[in-house]
Amino acid sequence: YIADFFCSAARLAIEIDGESHNRVDQLEHDRVRDAFFEENGYQVLRVSAVDVLKALDAVVATIVSRATAPLHRSAVPLPASGEDI
Numbered sequence: 001y002i003a004d005f006f007c008s009a010a011r012l013a014i015e016i017d018g019e020s021h022n023r024v025d026q027l028e029h030d031r032v033r034d035a036f037f038e039e040n041g042y043q044v045l046r047v048s049a050v051d052v053l054k055a056l057d058a059v060v061a062t063i064v065s066r067a068t069a070p071l072h073r074s075a076v077p078l079p080a081s082g083e084d085i
Contacts, residue, residue, distance in 0.1 A: 010067040011042045018049040
């Protein structure tokens with residue numbers, strides 16, 4: 001599969017969806033494609049093309065937030081630097 005945008009370091013695929021993504025056949029294709037990415041350890045962020053045109057700053061903020069979020073969260077807080085584990 002080819003993503004519209006991809007950041008390997010963040011394991012993030014970004015898809016800009018135009019109105020063709022509202023068709024029934026395209027919805028199923030997108031679902032299968034997203035599942036493939038997610039099963040292989042990637043997040044998929046779908047963004048409406050309308051949002052890109054009308055609210056670009058919000059879209060960019062969302063992308064940056066998703067790209068910089070930790071991929072894994074520890075269930076137990078790690079000790080402060082210098083403390084014994």
